[in-house]
Amino acid sequence: GAVVSQHPSRVICKSGTSVKIECRSLDFQATTMFWYRQFPKQSLMLMATSNEGSKATYEQGVEKDKFLINHASLTLSTLTVTSAHPEDSSFYICSARVASGPLNTEAFFGQGTRLTVV
Amino acid sequence: GDSVTQMEGPVTLSEEAFLTINCTYTATGYPSLFWYVQYPGEGLQLLLKATKADDKGSNKGFEATYRKETTSFHLEKGSVQVSDSAVYFCALTRGETSGSRLTFGEGTQLTVNP
Numbered sequence: 221g222a223v224v225s226q227h228p229s230r231v232i233c234k235s236g237t238s239v240k241i242e243c244r245s246l247d248f249q250a251t252t253m254f255w256y257r258q259f260p261k262q263s264l265m266l267m268a269t270s271n272e273g274s275k276a277t278y279e280q281g282v283e284k285d286k287f288l289i290n291h292a293s294l295t296l297s298t299l300t301v302t303s304a305h306p307e308d309s310s311f312y313i314c315s316a317r318v319a320s321g322p323l324n325t326e327a328f329f330g331q332g333t334r335l336t337v338v
Numbered sequence: 339g340d341s342v343t344q345m346e347g348p349v350t351l352s353e354e355a356f357l358t359i360n361c362t363y364t365a366t367g368y369p370s371l372f373w374y375v376q377y378p379g380e381g382l383q384l385l386l387k388a389t390k391a392d393d394k395g396s397n398k399g400f401e402a403t404y405r406k407e408t409t410s411f412h413l414e415k416g417s418v419q420v421s422d423s424a425v426y427f428c429a430l431t432r433g434e435t436s437g438s439r440l441t442f443g444e445g446t447q448l449t450v451n452p
Contacts, residue, residue, distance in 0.1 A: 224381065226381070229379070254439060254440075256442075258445075261444065262444055263342070263427070263442040263443055263444045263445060264427065264440075264442040264445075265442075266439055266440070266441075269439060313381065313382070315382075315440075326384065327440075328381075328384075329374075329381035329382040329383070330381045331379065331380050332381060
């Protein structure tokens with residue numbers, strides 16, 4: 221149990237286009253999802269925290285108009301990178317916190333998405 | 339602000355060697371500490387955790403002890419296997435569980451050769 225699926229695992233897009241990344245909790249409901257970003261040889265940095273049915277909370281320095289986060293249901297959150305540029309190329313990973321049950325205090329990670337903007 | 343520093347990688351060991359990956363942190367109060375592992379092509383998996391000083395987390399032969407006096411949470415394993423090859427992340431959170439926001443270290447790539 222407690223599986224998080226992220227899709228796609230890899231994507232290549234052209235500069236100026238938008239890319240949507242999905243994060244799904246497959247066998248549990250998630251009230252909170254976190255989006256992280258990792259540059260090569262660097263740590264995972266939290267971008268934003270999303271709660272189902274409300275606006276995401278972005279970390280300082282993260283452009284909310286560029287990285288659109290939608291958490292419309294208890295099993296799905298999406299991150300859309302709008303007007304992508306090469307500097308947006310990175311590894312994006314989500315995690316979801318279980319809403320209830322014995323695992324309700326832990327968060328589980330998706331497998332990540334490697335975005336390359338050309 | 340909070341921060342986590344891990345030893346630089348990559349680390350390459352022979353099978354059955356002893357492993358230590360150093361992790362130190364900076365945070366006020368009493369954070370909870372975690373080690374995550376990421377196998378190729380997969381998401382991060384919680385390996386072990388400790389929520390208070392002197393706690394020892396352990397799982398799959400890996401151990402780490404929460405040392406408040408040295409602000410450290412070093413990961414150790416007595417005898418590594420080829421299947422332990424992965425990236426290891428140290429992390430902390432202000433809450434008691436990974437369900438709160440996490441601050442990660444840089445990650446350490448471990449390669450174990452047969």
